[in-house]
Amino acid sequence: MDHTTPQNVDPAELAKFSELAHRWWDTESEFRPLHQINPLRLGWIQQQVPLAGRRVLDVGCGGGILADAMARQGAQVLGIDLATKSLKVAQLHALEAETPNVQYREVSAEALAAEQPGQFDVVTCMEMLEHVPDPASIVRACATLVKPDGWVFFSTLNRNPKSFLFAIVGAEYVLNLLPKGTHEYAKFIKPSELAGYCRQAGLDVQASKGMEYNPLTRRYWLSNDTSVNYALATRKAAA
Template identity: 35%
Template structure:
């Protein structure tokens, strides 16, 4: 019997994970739906991502000219990161292993009048095309693939010299198990039960090792939810959700 949790046919994706996100895709953009908390989290995460892009490329003149920047969102899902960046003028490509998610993202971008190049493909295929980008984003994807090191290696290879690699995931700590698994899935039901496997969470130092010596860690910050106000905030603690930004040497 085929183990769907491992690499199959030379492709680094899990069929079970893709099926799960196919079921979620249609709900991603509904601000009043059951994934409202995830949408709120995405807005806070986008603030961090945009600040890092502007600090790096603005060179004292914030914001930079987004129209000069090429970006790729690895595991773009319904387009929650790709579309806002494209609205700023960036040339954005969003790729995802889920054909349904890509179609959802395409339809939403068309309705919004935003130009995003969505493609149903894997990062390994982009690498095979010999393409590179000013900004490569991999947000909440690495904890869902069988070969995590390979995915990060592929993402790093897609960054132009002088460009940025932005990674976001969940730390493998006791606190993250309590908050992201028990709390978010079983208690608050922010996410369907089984969305995450705690064993696939990644420690910050592991990401740094996988990125490799051609990159410098520029910034890292954690994310936390204020349950009383329902607001996501940045925090110095990387114990649960965190974002890292790397610059590639010229």
């Protein structure tokens, strides 16, 4: 990795996820919510753009839950992250599960954008923007990495009293769905802010979706309520 340029990364965030790395693929661990929402996210992405045969980049791939699933849909997937331990877990899982067409690299989105501009049909960046110091920089990198007419998907957390209550107080402290300290409210991003970053980067928002959770049934579903968790599907203008 090139250490000459400052990384758009929070060392405390990397340490947090590295500590939990061995638990990524334990579906009853702290990562249970990611395993539960993965089929929903994957299905929504596939509705916008069928993944089979596409070259796909997953930015902030962590232990590879989404990258692995997209590869199993027939995509050629590269997952990138800066948390070394999480990447090792992703690579190990791909070997054990014999997942075809998936690779992982320890590289920042910005560094890869300088190296491989316009090389991917689809770029995904899920549950990652709320963990970096400069989310707009990641959005710009994703826009650079995708081909003209290609798709970029983002998901993150809205910033309002309800999301504070649900995503931090509820998920981390009451229901213990997530490790305490997973999220920092000040880093949450309003949909209007994320849409602004996208527009500035040359990405047009095509669709948005919210995600809801019922703690009694422990069930997640997609809806039009973007007040807590939400995703944006964006597209780069054709050349």
